[in-house]
Amino acid sequence: MTNAYKIAVLPGDAIGPEIMAQALRVFDVVRQHRDVEFELIECPFGASAYFSHGQAFPEETKVVCDQVDAILKGPVGLSHAESLKIPVEEQAERGAILPLRARYNTFANFRPIFLSKDMAHFSPLKPEIIRDGIDILLIRELVGGLYFGAKERGTNDAGLRYVKETLEYDEAQIRQVQRVAFEQAQLRKKRLHNIHKSNVLLSSVLWNEVLEEVRVDYPDVEVVHLLVDAAATALCLNPGQFDVMVMENMFGDILSDQGGGILGSLGLMPSACIGPDKAYYEPSHGSAPDIAGQNIANPYSMIGSVAMMLEMSFAMADESRAVWDAMRSVFEAGYSTADLSAGGSAKVVSTDEFGDRVMARLDELLAN
C-alpha cells in the first residue's frame, strides 16, 4: 500500500520562499523513486501573513496544521526597521513562531551542528581545532522558560518605565526534554553535556536536580556539567568534546546560533521541533532580510529540515540519508553558496543551482 503523507508548507518571509522552493523539490524526487505520496498544502505564516490576512498565524493555517502529518516551516520575520510596521503582538516570533510551538507543544528542538571533514574548510576555526569535523546534537527545550513566561510592562511608582518577564519551568517540562536528550545520547556516544547556570539561576538548580533523578534510568550515559558561559567558549576552543548537549530554551537559542558560527554559516543549521503528537521542521536561522530576493541564500538548512522530517516523522531513514549525502556531494565537488565562500576556492553557486545539483545527485542515489 502506498504511504501518503500530508504536509503543511509555511514558506515564511524574506529568503523563506526562496529556500523553501528548493526544499520542496526533495519530495518530488523521492516520490519518483519510492511508493509514497506527499500532499503539500501551502499556508500563510509570519509577517507576510500579517500583511495579507491581518494575523501572523491565521486561523486557516491553524486548521491545516491541525490536520497534517507534519509541518515544514520556512524562516519568518523582517528587518528591524520593517518589523516596526507590525504591532508588537503580531511580529513574527510573538505572533507566529511561539504560538505554533505552544499549539503543538513541540518541547524538544533537535539542532544538529554538523560539518563533515570534507566541509571543514567552511569553518572559521583552525584545522587543528576542527580535526575530523564537527558533529554535535544540541537539544533545546522549546516551549518553556523566559520566552513563554508571563510578561508585564508599565510605569512604576517612581514614574520609570519597567518590564518584568518570568522564567518558569515545572519538573515535568524539564524531565521530558532531558529524557529525549538521554535517549539521543544512548544512540550516539553515550555522553551528555548538561548546560546550565546554577551558580546564578534557581531555574538551573531545579533543572540539575531533575537531571540527577532522570539519569538514574540511563546509567550508561556519562553526564558532563558545564555552565552556559563556559560552554560558549568551549564550543569555539574544543567543539570535539561535545556530542549531545541539552539546555533550556534561551540558552539553546543563543548557543545554537553560535553553532552556526563555528560551522561557517547559519545556512548549515536545520532543525526539528518535536511534540507528543506533531512535529514541525524549520531552519534554525531567521529570514535573512539582508540577502532576500538575490537567489544567494543557502538552502541547506531548509533541505536538511526535509531530511529530518523524512527520518523523524515518516521513518524514511534511507531516503533522509540520501538527502544529506546529496548535499554533501555538492560541497565535496567544490561548490558552495556565497555565505560559505569567504577566503576559499569554492565555485559559488546560486540558491537554485545548489538545489539543481542536490536534486540531480539525489535522483542518482535513490535510483540505485
Ligand code: NAD
Ligand atoms: P538571521 O538568522 O536571519 O540572519 C543572520 C545572518 O545569517 C545574516 O547575515 C543572514 O544573511 C545570514 N543567514 C541566515 N540564514 C542564511 C542562509 N540560509 N543562507 C545564507 N546566509 C544566511 O538573523 P536576523 O537577521 O537577526 O533576523 C532576521 C529576521 O528573522 C528577524 O525578523 C528575526 O526576528 C527573524 N528570526 C526568525 C527565526 C525563525 O523563523 N525561526 C529565527 C531567528 C530569527
